[in-house]
Amino acid sequence: MPITILGCGISGLSCGVKLQEAGYTDIRIISRTLPPHTTSDVAGGLWFPYKAEPISRILGWSKATFQEMMLLRSHPEAGITMTRFFQLLPHKASNDAWWSSAVEVYRPLAEKEILAEFPYLPQGRFPSGFYAEVPIAEPHKHLPYLMNRFREQGGSIEVGVVERFADISAKNTVIVNCTGIEAKKLVGDESVFPIRGQIMVVKNTGISRSITIEAADEHSEHATYTIARSEDVIMGGVAMVGNWETSVDETTVSGIIARCAAIEPALANPTIIQHKAGLRPGRTEIRLEREKLPDGCAVIHNYGHGGSGYTVNWGCADEVVSLVKSL
Template identity: 35%
Template sequence: MTSNTQGLDIRVVGGGVIGLTSAIALAEDGHRVRVLSRDAAGGTTSAVAGGLCWPYRIQPYERAVAWSVRSFQVLTALAERPAETGARMVTGTMTATTDRAEDGLAAWYDAVPGLRRARAEELPEGCASGWRARTPLVDMPTHLHYLEQRLAAAGGTVERREVTSLEEAGATADAVVNCSGLGARALVPDPDVHPVQGQLVVVENPGIEEWSVSADAGASDTTYLLPQPYGLVLGGTARENAWSREPDPAVAAAIVARAARRFPELARARVLAHKVGLRPARPAVRLTAERLSGGMPCVHNYGHGGGGVTVAWGCADEVLRMVREVREGRGPVRG
């Protein structure tokens, strides 16, 4: 084990947004960090994400909101350099067909500067309530590249390889951080981890500048429009325990049709891409520390569902705190 006064050798399993932000927090704190990932960042679920900073399909809400507020702060600062970081501040409306007064996000609403209730004329047809806000909207391919570059600048490295066990991943390290997402189902193993399939369509943007999301709790079909530099992202779906990564043409047509009910010109927009991602869902995020069978300290950070981009930096702060406890000889303190 490395001396308590020095940085640790740490292996981070998983190269998506959760793994990269955790690795950056650790590397910038002076640890020697290597990310182990089967896929390049562009091949992870994070690359498919719409990129809106807003808590979605993630529990427990109390902790998720705190993580989200921290990420909001970080992404707002990164939005000052959008071409480099992929983060921009964009105004939009979050709506629902029911009143969202008791949706567990009161602390989020209090924390977002300028957020307000949407007026009736600002709501799409069929929506009963909504919130207007200016929030970070992240171009994920650009953002993931930025994260990799920032990690490298801090001395961290990325190694492309399959990880077969957490013990093997940390065999020559002082600690391992498990950010394996959906892979945790087999790697831990954790049967509570399951996919929530999301399909989206990217079309040429006819001039829509604001984001718009309608996503009732638990709904398998959602409607969202996210203007990105590479096109207008239309969504979407949230299919529990669906494992296919192949776009369904009928689902794609339904997504475009829902968007076109709000903006008829989208019915004629040229389709640029079809994408499918598998959100790594769990009844609640697992962000805990334990010792593996051989005594290796391990911090688990997975199960973020549809909120990975939104909570990544807040979760990375907690990972750093837990690793500091390991370095000081006080951790892991949770199992």
């Protein structure tokens, strides 16, 4: 059965690799852009469920992804590293983090422990938090690794734009739609929306912990986080719902530095390697389902992963394989 995957970001590549593992041999990826020119290249690559729904399905997908990432650590070329991750909350948590059962090392943090780890923070600012050890898939290594793995197993990757499914469904192929934010236009899906992000890649001068702050106002456009990777640190960021701007905004940079330096003072004067901006593919819910086209051809949709593309990719790919098998 020929399979055509649309999109060569983290979603399309994970599906390609998993379908090959399941025994499908005739698979091609068609994509308007290839790494390093996809939204997936803009990401920090941290495993952390963020700005994606529904939580009920995300827990399973993120758990499966966590486990796959842990296995991939034995392949250095896959670019997977581990980080000590702190989520700081502006209130006292009454429950464990909803994602805690997906990770291996986790504990809730009392304010006393937070102040011991971050002694410069004012008392009362973060009354609680969560600690976990989580993987990072560094996109500049991980995406080329997946492309190589897919090609070595006989997959083909072509640059091309598919304007409508009918153009390829006539060739009697199963279509896997991993077009991210651009699914809005391809499918005419009004529930897809951009969540603009902007980050800086800076020199790592010995930072090994990653931090994210939960904003007091869930609608805030500020998303403050640092991600310590093997050779650099990601400083972020913003989460601007409905904003389609993909160029870097200079005024956002100073805000990011000020907010990150407040939680990680070693980043007050960073050596900036690169600025990046991109659109998280927001959707009311991740769309992972099968659709039958009028010509009888099957499309498996897998898009709308918001800020969690690297957190759910393997779990979603497993489900895509199940849907293809069920055809």
